[in-house]
Amino acid sequence: MKIFKFGGASVKNAHGVKNVASILKAHEGEKLLVVISAMDKTTNLLEKIVDAYYSGSAEIRFLLQDLKNFHYQIINELQSGLNFPVAHEIDNLFLELECIIETPPQQEDYDFIYDQIVPFGELISTRIVSNYLLSQSITNQWIDSRNFIITDDRHRDAKIQWPETEKIINKRLSPLAEKNLVVTQGFIGRGPHNETTTLGREGSDYSAAIFAFCLNAESVTIWKDVAGVMNGDPKKFSDAVLIPELDYSDAIELAYYGASVIHPKTIQPLKAKSIPLHVRSFIEPTAMGTTVSNRSKNLDLPCYILKENQTMLQISTKDFTFIVEENLELIFSILAQYKVRSNIMQNSAISFSFVADIHPERTQKLIDEFSKNGFEVKSTKDLNLLTIYNARPVDTIKKVQGKTILLEQVNSNTLHYLTH
Ligand code: ASP
Numbered sequence: 001m002k003i004f005k006f007g008g009a010s011v012k013n014a015h016g017v018k019n020v021a022s023i024l025k026a027h028e029g030e031k032l033l034v035v036i037s038a039m040d041k042t043t044n045l046l047e048k049i050v051d052a053y054y055s056g057s058a059e060i061r062f063l064l065q066d067l068k069n070f071h072y073q074i075i076n077e078l079q080s081g082l083n084f085p086v087a088h089e090i091d092n093l094f095l096e097l098e099c100i101i102e103t104p105p106q107q108e109d110y111d112f113i114y115d116q117i118v119p120f121g122e123l124i125s126t127r128i129v130s131n132y133l134l135s136q137s138i139t140n141q142w143i144d145s146r147n148f149i150i151t152d153d154r155h156r157d158a159k160i161q162w163p164e165t166e167k168i169i170n171k172r173l174s175p176l177a178e179k180n181l182v183v184t185q186g187f188i189g190r191g192p193h194n195e196t197t198t199l200g201r202e203g204s205d206y207s208a209a210i211f212a213f214c215l216n217a218e219s220v221t222i223w224k225d226v227a228g229v230m231n232g233d234p235k236k237f238s239d240a241v242l243i244p245e246l247d248y249s250d251a252i253e254l255a256y257y258g259a260s261v262i263h264p265k266t267i268q269p270l271k272a273k274s275i276p277l278h279v280r281s282f283i284e285p286t287a288m289g290t291t292v293s294n295r296s297k298n299l300d301l302p303c304y305i306l307k308e309n310q311t312m313l314q315i316s317t318k319d320f321t322f323i324v325e326e327n328l329e330l331i332f333s334i335l336a337q338y339k340v341r342s343n344i345m346q347n348s349a350i351s352f353s354f355v356a357d358i359h360p361e362r363t364q365k366l367i368d369e370f371s372k373n374g375f376e377v378k379s380t381k382d383l384n385l386l387t388i389y390n391a392r393p394v395d396t397i398k399k400v401q402g403k404t405i406l407l408e409q410v411n412s413n414t415l416h417y418l419t420h
């Protein structure tokens, strides 16, 4: 059994869906489970719908219309001359979404609401792709991944309940996947009260790894719009080059620091069972791309990871006392409560600073919370965080020349620079 994962960029239009079908055709006869993300930027649009719903904005009508137009246009293009019966299923999904957003929010919890709305992107896209494949005589079974990916109720960042997930996948999904090509969603799961949960943005890679782990897959292939894992995002670093082979532990570090090509949680389940991960281009499907495994040689070049739109919060005590263990305990518990994951942190005698991607809607709430607990907070937004992994001095100097460095950190072979 192999797992394929196609991200939003691979199904951004009708041409993309046809390309996915041709890649799957080329693998006909192999046992495959295929994870497909929401189409193009649909998740961002759905996030706007959540914001509009939560704040009661009338803009929601237009956003919903955009969502519909985008998907129906793809369906129309795919259907020309074929007429496969997907529209009815999509109508029903939109109806379900409309039923949710027509009733004012019953819940205060933004993250819960988010998880009931945003997953429609994956539900719609997998229905479209599955039906298109059928129209091309690629037999497949559409499966709702919420029946198999069992999580806790930490909305927007749900944790996998591994024993339950493994058990149900073995019992119910494995026999189906042995017989048929399976098409399913990434990113979404089911919480303890049967409510939909999500695993965090870009979480479909992680879903693919979960399926691979539970099904003891022979490999996972993530099909992307880049050639493979590069030593920098080619859109930000013009001199970026492909890394053909990568060790699990280097891949974990790179993903952790924010190399967006792989979701940070993806590698661990694969490493645990030595399942290789291939990252390949859907534009050039015959190229080899990158293989992440435990048989790779040492990484011999530096990797650059640039995170934009970072916010730095500098926290000090209002009564000028030192930042000691008790304060740190409180600070970390507030960060955990607000689900803020810091990218770097630093503390001195009287202040504690950290840099994170913080949802703007959350920054003020977080500042208020610190303030309520006796801290003073200074926030600076729109910063860039450059991480250089496997750094060599000469490359490093070039990359930060001419920039104002607000914070600098060195951990063995990894450097971090926070700049304006
Ligand atoms: N559609 C979700 C997102 O864009 C999940 C994913 O694509 O991995 O974040």
Ligand code: MG
Pocket (backbone or CB within 6 Å): 007, 008, 009, 037, 038, 040, 043, 202
């Ligand atoms: Mg996506």
